[in-house]
Amino acid sequence: MRLLEIENASSFYGDFRALFGVSLHVDAGETVAIIGANGAGKSTLLRAIAGLMPVREGELRFDGRPIGPQPAHRRVGLGISLVPEGRRVFPSLSVEENLLVGRSRARTGAWNVPTVMELFPILRPLAKRSAAVLSGGEQQAVAIGRALMANPRLLLLDEVSLGLAPIVIRQVYDALPAITASGTTILLVEQNIDTALAASDRVYCLLEGRLVLSGPPRELGRDAISTAYFGI
Amino acid sequence: MDWLNAIIQGVLLGGLYALLATGLSLVFGVMRLVNLAQGDLTILAAFLSLAIVEATGINPLVSLVAVVPIMMIGGYLLQRLLLNFTLERGVLPPVLATFGLAVILQNVLLSVYSADSQGLDAGSIERSSLRLTDQLAVGWLPLITLIVAIVILVGLQLLISRTGLGRSLRATADDPDAASLVGIDARHIYGVAMALALGTIAIAGVFLGIRTTFGPADGPVRLIFAFEAVVIGGLGSLWGTLVGGIILGVAQALGNQIGPGYQILAGHLVFLAVLVFRPAGLFARQTVRRA
Numbered sequence: 001m002r003l004l005e006i007e008n009a010s011s012f013y014g015d016f017r018a019l020f021g022v023s024l025h026v027d028a029g030e031t032v033a034i035i036g037a038n039g040a041g042k043s044t045l046l047r048a049i050a051g052l053m054p055v056r057e058g059e060l061r062f063d064g065r066p067i068g069p070q071p072a073h074r075r076v077g078l079g080i081s082l083v084p085e086g087r088r089v090f091p092s093l094s095v096e097e098n099l100l101v102g103r104s105r106a107r108t109g110a111w112n113v114p115t116v117m118e119l120f121p122i123l124r125p126l127a128k129r130s131a132a133v134l135s136g137g138e139q140q141a142v143a144i145g146r147a148l149m150a151n152p153r154l155l156l157l158d159e160v161s162l163g164l165a166p167i168v169i170r171q172v173y174d175a176l177p178a179i180t181a182s183g184t185t186i187l188l189v190e191q192n193i194d195t196a197l198a199a200s201d202r203v204y205c206l207l208e209g210r211l212v213l214s215g216p217p218r219e220l221g222r223d224a225i226s227t228a229y230f231g232i
Numbered sequence: 233m234d235w236l237n238a239i240i241q242g243v244l245l246g247g248l249y250a251l252l253a254t255g256l257s258l259v260f261g262v263m264r265l266v267n268l269a270q271g272d273l274t275i276l277a278a279f280l281s282l283a284i285v286e287a288t289g290i291n292p293l294v295s296l297v298a299v300v301p302i303m304m305i306g307g308y309l310l311q312r313l314l315l316n317f318t319l320e321r322g323v324l325p326p327v328l329a330t331f332g333l334a335v336i337l338q339n340v341l342l343s344v345y346s347a348d349s350q351g352l353d354a355g356s357i358e359r360s361s362l363r364l365t366d367q368l369a370v371g372w373l374p375l376i377t378l379i380v381a382i383v384i385l386v387g388l389q390l391l392i393s394r395t396g397l398g399r400s401l402r403a404t405a406d407d408p409d410a411a412s413l414v415g416i417d418a419r420h421i422y423g424v425a426m427a428l429a430l431g432t433i434a435i436a437g438v439f440l441g442i443r444t445t446f447g448p449a450d451g452p453v454r455l456i457f458a459f460e461a462v463v464i465g466g467l468g469s470l471w472g473t474l475v476g477g478i479i480l481g482v483a484q485a486l487g488n489q490i491g492p493g494y495q496i497l498a499g500h501l502v503f504l505a506v507l508v509f510r511p512a513g514l515f516a517r518q519t520v521r522r523a
Contacts, residue, residue, distance in 0.1 A: 052409060076415035088410035090403045101399045105415025150415060 002064070003028040003154055003185050004049065009058035011041075011048050018044040020209045021058065026154065031176065031186040033196035036206035037229060042189040043085050045206070046156045049187070050082035051075045062154070077105040079153030083160060087143040091132035095123055098131050098142050102149030109151025110182045116145035119175050137168035144172070148179065155179060157188040161195060173199050193225060207231045233367045238489040239482055240370060246461075246481030247378025248443065250474045251436035252454055253461035254385060255429030261468030262405045262425040263319060268330040271455030272337040273430060277303055277437025278446050279341055282350055292352040292438055300434045307430030311423040319422070334451060341448035352441035377439045384432055385474050391428075392470075401425060405468075460503040466513025475514060 004026040011019040018041045026032050034042050047053035049060065051072035060067050062078055070078070089098050099113050117124045120141040126134065131142055140160055147155060161169040169192075176199055180186060190196035196203060197217040205213035205228040213220065213228035256270045267273075277299055284295040310333075318325040354373065361369040392398035400421055404411040408418040440446060440454070461480050465472025480499050487498025506513065 050413060052412070071417075072409075072412040073415050073417045076413065082413050084410060084413060088407055088413075090406040090410065092402045092406050093399060097399050097402075100396070101403045101411075101416070102414045104400060146414060 001028045002026075003062070004187070005059075005061040006045075006049070007059045007061075009045075009048060009055045009060065011044055011053055011055055013044075018209055019048070019055075022206075022209075022211050023058075024204055024211060024214070026185060026187050028153070028185055029180070029183075030202060031180055031188070031200045032202045032204065033200035034187070034189045034204045034206060035191070035193055035196045035225075035229065038191070039208075040206040041209040042206055043158055044209075046082060046158050046187070046189055047084075049154075050080060050156055052082070073105065076150050076152075077107070079107060079151075080156065081147035081150045081152035081154070082156040083140075083143045083147045083158060085158040085162065087136075087139045089131040089134070089139050089142045089146070091130065093131055094128050095131055095134070095138075095142055096127040098146050099149050102146035104150075106149060107151040107153075111148040111151050113149075116148055119148075119178055120145055122171075136164050137171065140164060140168070140172055144175070148184075152184055154185045154187060157186060159189055159191065161190065161192055169195065193229065197225075205229060235486070235489060237368055238485040240368065241374070242482030242485030243478050244370060244374035244378050244481070245485060246474075246478030247374065247381040248436070248439060248477075249457055249461045249480050250381040250385065250477030251377065251432065251439060253458040253465075253473045253477055254381075254388070254432040254436070254470065256458050257462045257465070257468060257470060257473040258388065258432070259425060259429045260462070261470075262401055263422050265315065265319065265326050266330070267429070268327060268455065269334040269337060269451075270330075270433065270458055271453065272334045272341075272451030273303070273433050274437040274440060274454050274458075275341065275446055275448065275451045276337055277434040278352065278441030279345060279350070279448075280434075281352055281438045281441060282345075285352060292354050292442055293357075296435060296438055299438060300431050303430040303434035304427040307433075308423040308427040310430075311426035312419065315426070316419045316422055334455075338448050338451060345448060347447055347449065349445040349447045350441070351445045352438065354442045358442060373439075373442060377443070380435060380439070381474065381477070384435065385470050388428065388432075389470050397424065457499070460499060463513055464503055464506045466516035469513070469515040472513055472515030479514075 002025050006022060006024050008021045008023055009019055010017065010021055022045060034045060036042050044053055048055050051070060055068060062080060067075060093101060096113065099116055122138060123141055126138060160172050173195060176186060200217060202216050203220065204211055205225065207228060213224060252274060256267060259265050259267050280302060281292045281295045281299050284298055285292050315326055315329060318329045357372050361371045362375065363369045392401055400416050404416055404418050404421045411418055461476040462473055464479050465476025479502060483502040484495045484499040487494035
């Protein structure tokens with residue numbers, strides 16, 4: 001089943017065009033990765049799907065219905081949650097409050113404070129602590145947990161490994177299968193190709209705002225990927 | 233004994249200043265909006281109470297039952313229909329919009345009520361006082377004003393720190409984009425914040441109108457006192473606003489004790505001293521929007 005379909009989408013920052021007619025789809029139950037160099041438009045694409053960035057041309061369909069006019073906060077209710085780049089936890093709120101605020105427009109489902117704490121046990125002793133004083137890895141766990149609290153059908157992960165130690169990155173990615181098992185589809189953006197290939201069923205490669213390569217990791221050769229990644 | 237009396241009267245006056253400043257502090261804390269119409273909205277609330285009192289003959293304190301909800305609904309609509317559209321366009325447009333609103337309010341009130349000073353008569357409570365010692369007495373009305381201010385600030389603080397709405401208010405204040413990503417409609421939250429602010433303004437306006445006379449041009453002076461209370465206490469901190477109001481009230485009362493001409497000046501001097509030595513205010517919140 002097609003959960004997300006994007007047809008010929010273009011986005012702009014003022015006059016600067018960040019996406020050039022991007023078309024892609026994500027099926028329910030998949031884990032799909034978008035890779036590409038800095039400035040390729042990966043984050044822009046996720047922000048457009050979440051509703052933070054307008055799509056000037058083309059169409060976005062979620063579960064068969066067009067979502068173009070829906071603002072970001074309504075898309076959460078439809079089942080789209082974005083873990084934004086840089087984590088963006090709420091510093092005035094405690095860890096527990098950060099999770100609770102994730103229920104603002106929650107659908108029914110498996111995720112609540114206890115199940116998120118089970119997924120990320122490091123958060124348990126920090127529940128009453130201010131989110132401002134956490135380490136990067138702890139903040140990332142809060143950000144992912146906060147998005148899960150809405151019980152999304154599609155979870156968008158933007159550069160969750162950025163600035164984290166390798167062991168922490170592994171902990172974050174180790175949590176993904178449990179999220180998929182709860183019935184959530186994952187679309188992730190990742191600069192680290194190896195991490196992205198290992199975690200995903202399918203990969204799209206963006207180069208300067210255009211999709212240049214797609215397919216399952218095993219079928220794509222190393223050379224094809226580095227050509228698509230760097231455009232050389 | 234005169235000095236002690238001045239301090240006590242100043243603390244009580246501070247209750248009124250805290251009430252006047254709460255809305256300013258709340259709106260700035262949640263959406264970084266400087267509401268230049270704050271003083272004129274306070275005067276509007278006083279006139280609204282006057283209109284209700286003249287029409288029905290009820291006590292102005294009872295008129296709060298109508299004035300508060302009317303001002304709250306007006307605040308929500310003001311935010312949703314006007315101010316939200318200015319917030320996305322940078323720092324200056326919302327300031328200009330509230331400045332324009334202030335001018336409009338002053339002139340509408342002037343054309344409806346003329347420039348005459350008006351007053352709200354709350355009956356015997358205005359003149360009765362609580363005798364502490366032979367030489368010390370506090371008026372019931374200032375005492376009630378201070379108590380109301382404290383109750384409102386404690387209530388708002390509990391709302392913000394303990395409830396789901398409070399979480400949404402804090403999350404939106406921290407990061408409106410991230411808030412929209414968890415399903416919070418920032419524009420609605422801003423409307424709610426403005427409604428709460430105008431609720432406190434309504435109460436401040438009615439107590440102000442009972443305590444002193446008021447006219448359509450009095451808003452800007454009230455705005456300055458409210459600003460001073462907020463800045464002394466620290467922007468965005470509700471406890472700071474209460475303390476700031478009391479410090480301002482005590483400074484004015486002590487100035488008045490030196491000589492009637494020094495009342496306003498003493499308040500301004502304390503305000504300037506805080507700006508020089510603690511520019512962030514005495515109780516500035518540490519975690520808000522670190523750049």
